[in-house]
Amino acid sequence: MFGHFVSVYASFSHSFAIDALNILATKRSEIVLDPYAGAGTTLGAANELGLPSIGLDLSPFSVALAKLRFSTAPHQNSFDKVLSSRNPNPSLNAFSSETASLFNDSDLALIASLIPKEGMDQQRNWLRSIFSTSESQLDDSAYVLLCAIIAANKSAKVTTGSNPVWIRKLLAGEPSRDTKLEILTNTFAEMLRSLNIRHGAPLPQARLADARSMPIETDSVDIAIFSPPYLNRLDYFVSNYPANMVLCDLSGIDAETTRKEMIGTTKIVSKDVSPYPIGEYCKSLLNEIWNHSSKASKSYYYWNYVDYIRSTYEVSAELRRVMKANGRGAIVIQDSFYKELRVLTHQIVLESLVAHGFRCNVTRRETVKGHMGRMSPRQTKYATEKTLYEYVLEFSYS
Known part of the structure; x- marks a missing residue:
């Protein structure tokens, strides 16, 4: 455009x-x-x-x-x-x-x-x-x-x-x-x-x-x-x-x-221990990253994920505040990889919405045709074939 x-x-x-x-x-x-x-x-x-x-x-x-x-x-x-x-x-x-x-x-x-x-x-x-x-x-x-x-x-x-x-x-x-x-x-x-x-x-x-x-x-x-x-x-x-x-x-x-x-952000914002009262998937993901053998998992990447999860929950809380009782919407989100671990980003978003009283479900999943996992040779070190998916979530509050 x-x-x-x-x-x-x-x-x-x-x-x-x-x-x-x-x-x-x-x-x-x-x-x-x-x-x-x-x-x-x-x-x-x-x-x-x-x-x-x-x-x-x-x-x-x-x-x-x-x-x-x-x-x-x-x-x-x-x-x-x-x-x-x-x-x-x-x-x-x-x-x-x-x-x-x-x-x-x-x-x-x-x-x-x-x-x-x-x-x-x-x-x-x-x-x-x-x-x-x-x-x-x-x-x-x-x-x-x-x-x-x-x-x-x-x-x-x-x-x-x-x-x-x-x-x-x-x-x-x-x-x-x-x-x-x-x-x-x-x-x-x-x-x-x-x-x-x-x-x-x-x-x-x-x-x-x-x-x-x-x-x-x-x-x-x-x-x-x-x-x-x-x-x-x-x-x-x-x-x-x-x-x-x-x-x-x-x-x-x-x-x-x-x-x-x-x-x-790629910057380390803080190293607070608890990101929020988070859902089961978020807990398991953070546990896997913390225990990963990669050198910077504990010192860097873990805290990036903590900050992302915390921010996602905070945004969902704000959505609940600003939206009317019959508020509704749609979210487009793509999953990713941490090393060889598939990261279900849509599940992070879904858990954050549900935690704040929204009803939420996945209405569509499509394969992402082009992404860095395929373009950059360095991305294949841990997972040789990275197929990513894009999800559409619908949510509502009533």
Whole structure:
């Protein structure tokens, strides 16, 4: 949908979201929630069907993308006017040394020239307010700035690593891109203009927020359709690292803290002994990992799994709080492997929902055609043939 500008893995298609909403929705006033909004697949489907929707995400990049996607684009003349009237002497002081190392000075100067000319604190408050508000429509200045930041993903001095969704800096001698950011910004804006928005229907709300503590009123959501982070050690912050670093710098958000807060993070968050009052499958899985012969099982991987399970239960508790008594939804989730052990991620999610009073059942299982277990030779050390499955769970509360 967005070409090479973004790297957001969509766990399900627009057509799946449309079908799910057609099954789950009984009237057009029902509110739809996606607590892991990503590129806004669920939100786009809700808009097409005329349903109000709310999308949350911990990635500044994803929230910026969703806000752009569902804002009415400025006319080309207005867009060009913002670009041409930018600050001719921008300061680069807002950017960390890490961010500066990812870009050419001219690209950073273009981005800096589009932010308000007030002091640093006012600039950061301006961008933070964009992330925190439920307001859908961006003003022209914010729209052009966010277009430039996301387009900078394609001009940054980075490439993909061994895992195709991980981004790394260019090594000495590796060629860098020479496309001008201003051209990329206009090209990305043209892509956005080609997306269909149903005018007259409720515009989706997208906010920077944690699914474990949703800024949503109690008993206010009718339907939830989402795909939680998988247990395959994908770093969702790093997949769009350049733009995320810029957005964190300009809004005063600590990038390292954001990475640690992501569910499924590769970082060790804590080593608390008990993840939650968990179900039998979760207990057995943690026991198998703790007793595994692999060197880092006890010191590293076990704690990753503890944190993931704890987070899953916390999200289910929040779902119970924000959903109405007749709330219902669908979840798409993929299983994974720990070494040779198959990890039934859907069972973790199912146990967490049941623990909070939801009724839940598996309605579909399909083989995943392409995944890292097949692409990377290192993945076959413990299990020579890794067939993964994707599950659809339906849940309800009454």
